[in-house]
Amino acid sequence: MLLGSVEAGGTKFVCAVGDEDYRVQTKTTFKTTSPEETLAKTIAFFAQFPELDALGIASFGPIEIRRNDPKYGYVTKTPKPNWSDTDFVGTISKAIKVPIAWTTDVNGSAYGEYTAATLFNEKNDSIVYYTVGTGVGAGIVVDGEFLGTTGHPEMGHVRVKRHPDDLTFAGICPYHGDCLEGLVAGPTFEARTGKKGQDVKSDDHVWDIMAYYLAQAALQATLTLRPDKIVFGGGVMSETFLAKVRTQFAELLNDYIEVKDLNEYLTLPVVKDNGSATMGNFALAMKELSK
């Protein structure tokens, strides 16, 4: 079987083909430019594989995911220039005539981690995946299905209790100021400290402040969804930082409900080299084919 994956990010596209064991055979990466140019490159990549069976696309958003909506398959009102109201799936499917699965980038990653857990003999009925990078987003898989009736999750924009040492920072979200994304997205490093994230030392107090906010996000997801595990991916995350999140999560939860060992409950992605979304897309493509 030959499966395709498009991980459509705001800065780059990763296209890949692989087999039913989720092994990547060929992969290419290119910059996200105009919709016309970027989707043409995507089509050109997959046109090399006429034996392709199905395709999974995980896209930056917001996107329309309700199958009965006339705009199903579109990138909708996005702040990304020129991409608003782009018929992503329609454009691809005119050229590549295979079943196409369509979801958000974070849902794709969530599904990859959900799938990977099974491969590692770790049964998870539900997974939450947060990405913390240029923005903050989350995907949720429960019993093999994505959560969200009227649309996909947008958990990057919840409000959180402010850290006592961070009360004056206004936050950088253009819509909400100090929502979660406005407080912990990558660019907040520069906004708070004048330094880029990679130049901020690991013992800088700003990490504790950000860990406090992510711990609250994990707490919200825990108390709402009671998932098997919560995965944190994205450029801002590291094992050192996640350890801080675990510590603050434990303090906030205060043993109110039982969760498993925090080293297993709050984790980095199991799939290496940012491959979660690609694996998720392969699995979703296969699922789409079996429909």
Add this chain to the structure above:
Amino acid sequence: MLLGSVEAGGTKFVCAVGDEDYRVQTKTTFKTTSPEETLAKTIAFFAQFPELDALGIASFGPIEIRRNDPKYGYVTKTPKPNWSDTDFVGTISKAIKVPIAWTTDVNGSAYGEYTAATLFNEKNDSIVYYTVGTGVGAGIVVDGEFLGTTGHPEMGHVRVKRHPDDLTFAGICPYHGDCLEGLVAGPTFEARTGKKGQDVKSDDHVWDIMAYYLAQAALQATLTLRPDKIVFGGGVMSETFLAKVRTQFAELLNDYIEVKDLNEYLTLPVVKDNGSATMGNFALAMKELSK
């Protein structure tokens, strides 16, 4: 068909029998005392109806809802004296030999509202139900199933951004201080103003403060679950108060995603006279029977 309902609250039990159209035929209410006495009264009530087909129980918690757990059907570690580790379902099922559905009190109410919506020709695939009374809890129904893999939701204990005019109030939750429940449960009126809730005038600023917190809860539920509607029940709620919640919710959301008309999206219970849980229990009993 004769269906039974037990709404097991921390202060009172409401037992009822009704038909397949969810019409209550007989109902009784008694105080929650010791588990032995209270469950004996429950059994005595249903023993009057040997033709009973199935029973739905919605209980205060925390409770064990995982069917494969040895403690399935138990009230687990509850702060309520004498009730910790009570085999609720086991005790009832020894005397009343019918299929029994078992969930939390708020899940029962959520299911009642989910069911009622259908009766009113209002299709909802997902509903969130918050109760705001002595405590704060929430239940979630998605596509006819309760959400929560490792346990039931405990959304009363999330953290929220503090209102600028409420920064010094420590909150009253014995576990977390200023979690949502610690900031908006009924007894916070007395803690903040020295007056009981029913004596606090509707133009008192404390209502705006509490509306701000509930609006954040509604925002979290919205951005996480993207539900069809969010219902607010419980003794603290009223249309006047909910109107304030809607206003603050709109400000917080800032049109980031589309939700339906707020008067339909954030509502009081459709089922009157606190009957949501009873209707939910009838519907769950019928569902259990059809398994």
